[in-house]
Amino acid sequence: MLNAIIWDFDPMLFGFVRWYSLLFALAFIAGYILLQKAVFQKENLSTALLDKLSIYVFLGVLIGARLGHCLFYEPSYYLSSFSHFIEMLLPIAETQQGWKFVGYQGLASHGVAIGIIIAIYLYAKKTNLTMLWTLDRLVIVVALAGLFIRLGNLCNSEIYGIATNSNWGFIFVRNGETIAKHPTQLYEAISYFITFIILLFTYIKNNRKTIPGLLFSLFLILAFTSRLIIENWKEVQEAWEANMILNMGQILSIPFIAIGIIILTLSILGKTGKPLDTSKIEQTHKK
Numbered sequence: 001m002l003n004a005i006i007w008d009f010d011p012m013l014f015g016f017v018r019w020y021s022l023l024f025a026l027a028f029i030a031g032y033i034l035l036q037k038a039v040f041q042k043e044n045l046s047t048a049l050l051d052k053l054s055i056y057v058f059l060g061v062l063i064g065a066r067l068g069h070c071l072f073y074e075p076s077y078y079l080s081s082f083s084h085f086i087e088m089l090l091p092i093a094e095t096q097q098g099w100k101f102v103g104y105q106g107l108a109s110h111g112v113a114i115g116i117i118i119a120i121y122l123y124a125k126k127t128n129l130t131m132l133w134t135l136d137r138l139v140i141v142v143a144l145a146g147l148f149i150r151l152g153n154l155c156n157s158e159i160y161g162i163a164t165n166s167n168w169g170f171i172f173v174r175n176g177e178t179i180a181k182h183p184t185q186l187y188e189a190i191s192y193f194i195t196f197i198i199l200l201f202t203y204i205k206n207n208r209k210t211i212p213g214l215l216f217s218l219f220l221i222l223a224f225t226s227r228l229i230i231e232n233w234k235e236v237q238e239a240w241e242a243n244m245i246l247n248m249g250q251i252l253s254i255p256f257i258a259i260g261i262i263i264l265t266l267s268i269l270g271k272t273g274k275p276l277d278t279s280k281i282e283q284t285h286k287k
Contacts, residue, residue: 060119068111
């Protein structure tokens with residue numbers, strides 16, 4: 001270790017709100033504004049459609065992230081009793097003094113991906129916008145949101161990596177660390193930012209008429225390949241992952257990459273249809 005960075009960042013802003021919560025909220029606000037200005041207005045779609053999409057996505061993210069963590073990383077706990085099952089669904093925990101509000105402790109990005117896909121399926125059935133059209137545009141802001149969320153993880157001094165001798169290693173002193181660790185939150189934040197730029201450039205470059213499934217497939221390949229690689233420098237989240245060749249994050253990333261490759265191939269071969277005429281969709285929605 002040469003010049004490690006001493007990371008002693010206070011996760012609380014003004015002593016009452018977490019930076020993570022603020023960045024999480026900013027991710028939704030920035031995503032909404034970007035979709036409104038760069039997508040829905042440019043493609044002559046109403047704000048009402050965007051508002052409905054925002055509700056579906058918010059619920060998909062919240063439910064998917066929570067269930068993903070509980071079922072992928074701690075199923076033995078949350079499925080072991082009825083009270084633990086309740087803890088999986090509600091932000092409460094059973095203590096010796098009774099039930100206590102503790103917030104949702106544990107969220108999984110792979111669960112977010114599944115939750116969003118299910119939410120968009122339901123949204124598409126209600127609006128006549130195709131699932132691929134919606135996903136192609138939504139993943140642009142999802143990549144941006146990933147940047148905000150990983151910066152929030154950095155503010156919390158959580159989800160960091162294994163020991164390193166590199167100059168950019170962080171010593172997370174608030175967690176009692178005394179040696180430098182890989183700042184894997186930053187690695188992922190950078191990868192999400194690069195993915196965001198690629199997706200936005202591709203969308204605008206093609207005059208907002210990209211081949212259906214192109215952007216969605218690129219997101220799956222870029223985001224989860226990055227995750228697959230970065231996990232090599234990340235500490236395992238659960239003790240039972242320690243002796244695994246691939247940890248749970250890597251195992252869950254592989255199907256998403258495979259799905260991305262399949263959809264990308266179909267898009268290139270012209271098997272995913274033609275770009276959607278949104279003017280007709282808006283007329284149908286108004287009726």
